Amino acid sequence: MPAAARDPVETIAPSPVTFPAASPTVRSLSFEDLAVDYDARFGRASAREQLLADILKPYLHREHPVIDIGTGTGNLAYQLQAKGFVVTGVDLSPRMARIAARRLCSRVVLADAFDLPFRNASAAQLCSIWLTHVVGNPVRVFLEAKRVLRPGGRYVVLPVGVPEAGGDEISDIIESMNDQLSRSGEARLGLAWRTTGENLLLAEAAGFHAAHVGPPAYFSYYQSPMEAAAAVEARLFGSLLRVCGREWHSIVEPTIARLRNLPSPYAPRRRRSGVQAVIELEA
Numbered sequence: 001m002p003a004a005a006r007d008p009v010e011t012i013a014p015s016p017v018t019f020p021a022a023s024p025t026v027r028s029l030s031f032e033d034l035a036v037d038y039d040a041r042f043g044r045a046s047a048r049e050q051l052l053a054d055i056l057k058p059y060l061h062r063e064h065p066v067i068d069i070g071t072g073t074g075n076l077a078y079q080l081q082a083k084g085f086v087v088t089g090v091d092l093s094p095r096m097a098r099i100a101a102r103r104l105c106s107r108v109v110l111a112d113a114f115d116l117p118f119r120n121a122s123a124a125q126l127c128s129i130w131l132t133h134v135v136g137n138p139v140r141v142f143l144e145a146k147r148v149l150r151p152g153g154r155y156v157v158l159p160v161g162v163p164e165a166g167g168d169e170i171s172d173i174i175e176s177m178n179d180q181l182s183r184s185g186e187a188r189l190g191l192a193w194r195t196t197g198e199n200l201l202l203a204e205a206a207g208f209h210a211a212h213v214g215p216p217a218y219f220s221y222y223q224s225p226m227e228a229a230a231a232v233e234a235r236l237f238g239s240l241l242r243v244c245g246r247e248w249h250s251i252v253e254p255t256i257a258r259l260r261n262l263p264s265p266y267a268p269r270r271r272r273s274g275v276q277a278v279i280e281l282e283a
Ligand SMILES: C[S@@+](CC[C@H](N)C(=O)[O-])C[C@H]1O[C@@H](n2cnc3c(N)ncnc32)[C@H](O)[C@@H]1O
Pocket: 028, 029, 030, 031, 032, 069, 070, 071, 072, 073, 074, 075, 076, 090, 091, 092, 093, 096, 111, 112, 113, 114, 128, 129, 130, 131, 134, 135, 136
């Protein structure tokens, strides 16, 4: 919809609270360069989409359309469609959106979550899976979600989960790489791992209140050290999208070598990933 046809965004009162993590100068992380390989990044783990769709289902109502902000390749939205929901996906990346459009029979909009092409108070329910850690300014996303939701409408947010402590040896090596990257002066723009409490504070700053907060949920998948090394080499992680030069040489290359040097490197290990909470926000 052209911008002129939209209701003005200025009707939303700006939040009196400011957070350092919400700097408007930090860009969102478009997954444009990950699109082709995105659906393969967990190897044999379609269990992920099933699990997350099952978690979302009780929070959504089939009689109202759902808007999935940051839909990616539409994998979750597709599972919801299969369960009888009418879902429209929104994503910043043209390649991700094109894959989603094929999957969702064109119910996809190429747009920034900061500027959604929907009218004020026009939606009953929104969801986002693994979005809040990749947007440059989460308060702007929450403000925009609040704008398009009807009073009493719901925004169900599933933030990415952090690996469990004492997890598998592959996770330990990759977490150590991520720690080194975040400590090395060159910021990983657009990536910020937030706790549930921090996400709630940001949502409340935008005028939401938490209707319900559900527990973390994890799914299992199997991956060998060699497959994990190949995934790192191919940058199939948001944390690697903008790493190059010195950091790649001193942090990422040794990580690849550590993975390849694990015992029985072709033997799949059981790994876990998931969501840190289910956050149901009421507008
Ligand atoms: C980690 S992926 C999650 C995709 C999907 N929800 C899933 O669970 O597989 C994050 C997605 O958010 C998109 N994204 C990042 N910033 C965005 C923004 N400001 N507006 C819309 N989409 C955005 C990325 O392009 C990417 O497709």
